[in-house]
Amino acid sequence: MAEYVRWSAAQIARAVNAGEVSARQIADATLEHVDAVDDRIGAFLTRLHEPARAAADRVDARVRAGEKLPLAGVPVAVKDNMCLTGTRTTCGSKILENWISPYTGTAVQRIIDAGGIPIGKCNMDEFAMGSSCENSALGVTRNPYDLRRVPGGSSGGSAAAVAAFESAIGLGSDTGGSIREPGAFCNIVGFKPTYGRVSRYGLVAFASSLDQIGPLTRTVEDAALAYDAMAGHDPMDSTSIARPVDPTAGALRDDLRGVRVGIVKEFVTEKLGPEIHALYQRAYKELTDLGAELVEVSLPTADYGLATYYLIAPAECSSNLARFDGVRYGLRVDGPDVGQMYENTRAAGFGPEVKRRILIGTYALSSGYYDAYYVKAQKARTLFSQDFARAFERCDLIASPAASSPAFEFNAKSDPYSMYMMDYYTIPMSLAGLPALSVPCGWVQNMPMGLQLAAPLFEEARLLGAAHAYERATRHAGEGAVAV
Amino acid sequence: MSSAKSAKIDVRYVAKLARIALTEEEVERFGAQLGDLLEHVNVLSELDTASVAATAQVVESRNVEREDVAGSCLDRETVLSMAPQRQGAFFRVPRIIAEAE
Numbered sequence: 001m002a003e004y005v006r007w008s009a010a011q012i013a014r015a016v017n018a019g020e021v022s023a024r025q026i027a028d029a030t031l032e033h034v035d036a037v038d039d040r041i042g043a044f045l046t047r048l049h050e051p052a053r054a055a056a057d058r059v060d061a062r063v064r065a066g067e068k069l070p071l072a073g074v075p076v077a078v079k080d081n082m083c084l085t086g087t088r089t090t091c092g093s094k095i096l097e098n099w100i101s102p103y104t105g106t107a108v109q110r111i112i113d114a115g116g117i118p119i120g121k122c123n124m125d126e127f128a129m130g131s132s133c134e135n136s137a138l139g140v141t142r143n144p145y146d147l148r149r150v151p152g153g154s155s156g157g158s159a160a161a162v163a164a165f166e167s168a169i170g171l172g173s174d175t176g177g178s179i180r181e182p183g184a185f186c187n188i189v190g191f192k193p194t195y196g197r198v199s200r201y202g203l204v205a206f207a208s209s210l211d212q213i214g215p216l217t218r219t220v221e222d223a224a225l226a227y228d229a230m231a232g233h234d235p236m237d238s239t240s241i242a243r244p245v246d247p248t249a250g251a252l253r254d255d256l257r258g259v260r261v262g263i264v265k266e267f268v269t270e271k272l273g274p275e276i277h278a279l280y281q282r283a284y285k286e287l288t289d290l291g292a293e294l295v296e297v298s299l300p301t302a303d304y305g306l307a308t309y310y311l312i313a314p315a316e317c318s319s320n321l322a323r324f325d326g327v328r329y330g331l332r333v334d335g336p337d338v339g340q341m342y343e344n345t346r347a348a349g350f351g352p353e354v355k356r357r358i359l360i361g362t363y364a365l366s367s368g369y370y371d372a373y374y375v376k377a378q379k380a381r382t383l384f385s386q387d388f389a390r391a392f393e394r395c396d397l398i399a400s401p402a403a404s405s406p407a408f409e410f411n412a413k414s415d416p417y418s419m420y421m422m423d424y425y426t427i428p429m430s431l432a433g434l435p436a437l438s439v440p441c442g443w444v445q446n447m448p449m450g451l452q453l454a455a456p457l458f459e460e461a462r463l464l465g466a467a468h469a470y471e472r473a474t475r476h477a478g479e480g481a482v483a484v
Numbered sequence: 485m486s487s488a489k490s491a492k493i494d495v496r497y498v499a500k501l502a503r504i505a506l507t508e509e510e511v512e513r514f515g516a517q518l519g520d521l522l523e524h525v526n527v528l529s530e531l532d533t534a535s536v537a538a539t540a541q542v543v544e545s546r547n548v549e550r551e552d553v554a555g556s557c558l559d560r561e562t563v564l565s566m567a568p569q570r571q572g573a574f575f576r577v578p579r580i581i582a583e584a585e
Contacts, residue, residue, distance in 0.1 A: 102562050196543045209541060238548040239541065307525040318502060325503070327575050332568035338580045343505035352514075355504055360518055362502040363493055376528050378538035383531065385542060416517055417524060433542035457543060 002029035009074040009168040009222040013115065016063060016073035023063070023073030027056035027117055030075045034119065034166045037484045042141045043151075043161035044120040045080050046088050052119045059115050069115030070249075071229055077167035079158045080121040081128055082108050082213070083202040087118075091204050092126045092136035095324050095331045095349030105202015106237065107171065107213045107230045114229035119167055122157030126351045127321065128178055128206045130154050131422040134410065135353045143185060144482040145447060149407040152182030159186040159216050164482055169226050170216035175207050176309050177403075177426030179214045180438040184402035184450025187440050187477050189467070190216045191223040194457050195433035196241040198227075199234030207316035208239070210309075210430050218477065220439065220468040224248040227460065243458070251461035252468035257291035259466055262395030266302035267425060272404055275444050280401055283441040283451045287399060290469050297391035297398065301383045305427040306420055308384070311364050311377035312431075317354075318361030324349060356416060384431040392456045397466055400425050402438035402450030429454045439467045440477040448480060493518045 004012070004026050015021045031049050038044055052075070059073050078084060081091045083101035090096045108118065125135035133141045133156030141156045143149040144164035151160040155172030159182035162170040172179040174192035183190020191214045198213040205211060215226035231245045263284060269277040288294055301308075326332035326345030333344040350358070364373035391398065403422055413419040429436040434457060438450035451470070455463035471477070495515040499506045506514065560573065569576040 099566065102558050102566065194543065235550070239543075241544055301531070304528060304531060307528045310521060311525055311528075322503075326568055327577055328563070329566040330568070335578060337582075338578050339503070340505075341578050342503040346503055347505035350504065352510075355506075355510070356514060356517060356521075358502050358504065359493070359495065359498050359514060360521060363498045363518070366498065366501060373525070375538055376531075376533065377525075378540060379533035379536045380528055380531055381539040381542070382536050383533070385539065415520070417520060431542070 002033065004029040005033045005165040007168065008219050009071060009217065009225055010219070012074050012168060013070060013072045013225070016059070017068050019063065023056040023059040023117065024053065026073045026075065027052050027119070030119060030167065037164055038166060040142065040147060040484050041144055041160050041164050041166070042139050043077065043122055043157045043164065043166055045090055045092070045123050045138055045157070046121040048087060048118055048120050052117050055112070055117045059117065062115070070225055071111060072115035074116050074169055075119045075167045076111055076116040077120055077122050077158050077161035077170045078108060078118050079124050079155050079170070079172050081124060081173060081204040082171060084108050084118055084121070087121055089121065089204065090138055091128070092124045092138055093349065093351070093354070094137045095345070097138065097331070099330050103202065106199035106234045108202065110230050111171070111226070116169065116229070122161055122170065124157055125154035126354050127204070127317070128154040128173055128175055129317070129353050129357055131177065131181055131419050132408070132413065133157065135351060137351050143407045144484055145187060145480060146407070147483055149409050149447065150185070152185030152407060154178040155216060156182045159183055159188060159190065162186070162188050162216050162218060164484055168217065169222060171213060172216050173203055173211055173213050174430065175210045175313060176430050177423035179216060180426050180436060180450065180452060181403045181422060183216050183438040184448065185407035187448035187480060188216055188218050189220050189223045189437060189439050190214070190450070191227065191437040191464070192435065193227060193231060193460055194241070194435045196239050197245065197460065198230045199237040199240045201234055201236035205320040207313040208320060209316060210313060220464055220471050221249065221252060223437065224252060224464045227464070246461045248461045248464045251465045253465040254469050254472055255291045256287060256466055256469050259292045259397060260295050260395040261287050261292045262295055262297035262391055262398040264299050264302065264398060264400055265296050266299050267400045269401060272401065276401070276405070276449070279442045279444060279449055284399060286474055287470065290473055295395050297394055299387045299391060299428060301380065301387050302428060304380055305384070305431060306424060308377045308380040308431060309427045310360070310420060311373050312381065314357040314361030315364045315374050316361070318358045318365065321354070321358055353416070381431050384428055388432045388434060396455070396462060398454045400452045402426065402452040406444050406447035406449055425452055433457060435460045435463050437463060437467055439471055441474070442476050443480055446480065448477070493522065
């Protein structure tokens with residue numbers, strides 16, 4: 001493979017801006033590599049070869065005209081729930097299998113404005129509901145480190161593409177862990193910003209109070225570059241945050257002196273088995289080697305995260321997915337009257353996990369159960385914010401596992417709840433809206449594991465700065481090799 | 485909150501509300517799976533939330549308004565071209581109102 005495909009986004013942008021290599025050369029090498037490996041990986045549902053070459057030529061023209069672009073010529077693999085004009089946006093679902101986006105979402109547009117090149121649309125669990133990509137109705141994505149295993153999910157296609165050097169940046173969306181868990185499974189960095197930092201305009205909604213777009217990259221520096229390009233207020237998303245964004249690319253550190261890292265006492269790693277327990281004990285020790293001070297903190301509600309999440313997220317999804325009714329776009333399966341047309345369309349268009357979540361959400365919002373389930377969960381959600389606020393009085397960051405195991409084999413999680421358990425460590429941060437990321441921290445069963453770091457609201461610069469120090473000092477990502 | 489014992493969903497009724505036609509097999513399978521999930525979420529009844537406010541929006545809660553002026557939007561032809569069935573400038577759907585007897 002051409003050496004370019006191994007370059008980081010930062011390396012590519014530097015070289016393209018300096019005129020040492022053209023965006024077109026990067027694009028050609030990248031697309032050739034995608035063609036060579038993606039039949040085995042399955043990261044992409046749609047390859048955008050011709051549009052990518054045209055976009056690269058436009059970037060080269062901008063650079064020749066004197067522009068300096070933070071993502072000049074950087075290939076970007078876009079999760080297939082983000083709109084890009086003229087491309088299919090399927091959400092991994094039969095109901096949108098042939099739907100062509102009529103507009104481009106804000107996050108993707110900002111990446112393009114910064115010089116990024118969308119090279120394809122990536123596989124995902126249907127409507128972002130899942131932790132393995134196995135819920136996609138449209139394709140199978142394999143973990144680049146072991147093709148018998150899942151890449152994680154729901155942003156599994158974007159994660160696999162970046163891990164297999166098919167793209168420097170992947171765009172994902174994270175509702176309960178859907179960037180961080182596939183990041184951990186694929187030995188890369190997966191970063192979920194504070195809720196509202198990146199506009200959701202043009203992101204097909206799953207659970208609107210939780211969904212957040214973020215990058216998947218092979219280095220923390222690249223995550224910072226991508227975040228800086230995307231973050232900031234957007235009038236098209238009324239939940240996007242109006243306050244100014246601190247650029248993170250200049251905040252990357254090489255040590256953790258003066259940083260207090262909270263270890264959550266309820267997150268007992270012993271129950272994950274001796275090998276995984278030892279790995280995280282080592283990771284915490286590595287933080288102290290860099291100068292961090294460890295402090296024990298408590299999240300008394302930790303064990304209620306899954307229950308809270310699996311009421312709020314399905315309730316919001318049942319409402320959001322009501323728009324898929326066979327009238328204005330997407331699949332239609334006819335019936336004798338409009339009601340039966342709705343029912344037939346949704347029966348044929350949605351897969352089993354999406355149906356389960358719509359049903360549980362509809363139940364939780366239905367008359368007689370609304371207060372007992374939905375309102376109760378929203379109150380529990382408040383406790384998570386309060387617990388984290390108390391914890392962050394005593395520490396600057398919180399460290400934990402990103403997932404409870406390494407990537408598992410296909411069909412290993414047969415009952416829904418065992419799959420939901422994969423997000424045990426990531427859901428609490430999602431409920432509180434906190435910025436959090438996963439960074440590679442070592443290997444178990446020859447598969448990569450991720451360390452989750454979380455920060456208070458809006459402290460992306462602190463979070464990425466610390467993750468950069470950890471990555472530089474440990475270099476755990478380099479201890480394995482992809483299988484393709 | 486109902487106890488784990490009574491964690492049983494009338495799946496047919498909920499599916500009707502959700503506008504999803506289910507097969508007999510799905511009614512059985514989803515009924516069992518959703519009953520299991522309800523048992524798990526029933527742990528929330530252990531939390532004392534009597535004096536806790538509900539969170540709808542976690543970060544900033546404010547009303548967002550804009551001037552009431554016309555802006556640009558997708559043109560009608562683009563929107564209608566996505567429709568499964570159209571008739572002229574309209575979305576075409578099966579009968580909504582039953583004919584009088």
